[in-house]
Amino acid sequence: MLDLAIVIVNYNVHDLLQRCLKSVYASQGEFTMAVSVVDNDSTDDSVDMVQNDFPQVQLITNKQNVGYPAANNQGLRRLGLVNGPAEERPRYCLLLNPDTEVPPDAFRKMIAYLEQNPEVAIVGPKLVMPDGKLDLACRRSFPSPEIAFYRMLGLSRLFPNSQRFSRYNMTYLDEDELAEVDSVVGAFMMVRTEAIDQVGLLDERFWMYGEDLDWAKRIKDAGWHVMYNPEVTVLHVKRASSRQNKRADVEFYRAMLIFYYKHYQAQTPRILHWAILFALAFKGGWPVLADVAAGDRILQPELP
Numbered sequence: 001m002l003d004l005a006i007v008i009v010n011y012n013v014h015d016l017l018q019r020c021l022k023s024v025y026a027s028q029g030e031f032t033m034a035v036s037v038v039d040n041d042s043t044d045d046s047v048d049m050v051q052n053d054f055p056q057v058q059l060i061t062n063k064q065n066v067g068y069p070a071a072n073n074q075g076l077r078r079l080g081l082v083n084g085p086a087e088e089r090p091r092y093c094l095l096l097n098p099d100t101e102v103p104p105d106a107f108r109k110m111i112a113y114l115e116q117n118p119e120v121a122i123v124g125p126k127l128v129m130p131d132g133k134l135d136l137a138c139r140r141s142f143p144s145p146e147i148a149f150y151r152m153l154g155l156s157r158l159f160p161n162s163q164r165f166s167r168y169n170m171t172y173l174d175e176d177e178l179a180e181v182d183s184v185v186g187a188f189m190m191v192r193t194e195a196i197d198q199v200g201l202l203d204e205r206f207w208m209y210g211e212d213l214d215w216a217k218r219i220k221d222a223g224w225h226v227m228y229n230p231e232v233t234v235l236h237v238k239r240a241s242s243r244q245n246k247r248a249d250v251e252f253y254r255a256m257l258i259f260y261y262k263h264y265q266a267q268t269p270r271i272l273h274w275a276i277l278f279a280l281a282f283k284g285g286w287p288v289l290a291d292v293a294a295g296d297r298i299l300q301p302e303l304p
Contacts, residue, residue: 003031004107004190005090007075009068010098011040014049016237017098021054024096029108034058034090036075037098040065068186069202069211076201081193090193095212097187099237100127106232110190113229121195121224122216124184125232126175135236136169137185139228142217143168143256145268145276152279173228181228182220186212188234195219203262205299208248210255217263253284257291261299 006024010017017037024035036058039047050059060074072095076082080089092114094107110123127135141147147167150156155165161172173179189212199218202211216226257280265273281289291298 001032001087002034002080002090003092003111004033005076005079005081005093006033006035006096007072007079007093008035008037008096008098009040009071009075010037010042010046011065012042012044012046013098014042014044014046017046018049018053020096020098020100020102021050021057023101023103025054025056026104027102027107028104029111031108031111033107034079036060036078038062038071038075040067040071067204067207068209069206070204072186072211073201073204076196081196082201093191093193093196095186095189095191097236100187101235102188103233106234109232110229113227113231114190114192117225117227119225120227121192121219122184122226123190123229124227125188125234126228126230127185127187127234127236129236129238134175135185135187135238136171138187138236139170139173139179139181140183140185140213141167141170142182142213142263143259145260145264145272148256148276152283176230178230179228181226183213183216183226184228187236187238189215191215191219192224195222195224198222203258205258206251206255208251208255210252210259214259214262217259250284250287253280253288254291256280257284257288258298 008020037050038060039062041062041064047061050057058078060078062071076093081093092111106125113123114120124138127138129135150165151168156168159165163172166172170181199222203214206214220226260276277292281292
């Protein structure tokens, strides 16, 4: 049985992907792993590099940019996460961004943590950016209407140590202490296959952003725990791919809209509901306004 299935979605970050893969294959520990790189129609020579330098990678080359969750699902299926023979299915899977570099003991430590804590379905590391600062997205609360409201007003930045106002990125926590959180970020998100069997793959109605939060929400709602584990520190360049895509800013607010409709609309008072829609349309512009006008019809088609 495979221990770890790793999926890396790439878009025009040849050099970063090369460094990421070198760090992956420099990993140490007694575990088995397989890697799938899903290329989302890059125009650089990423595909040639993977084929020439890392022939052991299971490479998928898309003819168009299908988005982050759909591409990850392609890789997960390739590595046997869905309907594969029981003896070949991996025990854990890892979503890993190509703009990360992992230390040699990262996978060994994370696998050991999951083995020692069977109630935990998702674990993520401390992510540090090249300037040494913490990538705040590596430990998060779900963006409920209240939490998102504090974020949009800037209260989370004004009061970073407040357990009420700074829940969005949980900045009141010590960044070097193990903590249960709502979600970790998809840049490095290790997930127990048993939990995926319960809730399914990533929701492809998201295109970029939000799909990792949604996955964690569905998994937590199924009774599992999600942990931030700073015993492992991973370098993250952050937004290396997304800053190249003009859709990124719009997709951020569109993802918030989808997440809201899926998880919070039903229990939100009507006045607050319209305030949320107005704020998202204002922030996201005309494309998000069109989605707001469509209402919860944007939740179609159903989950893959």
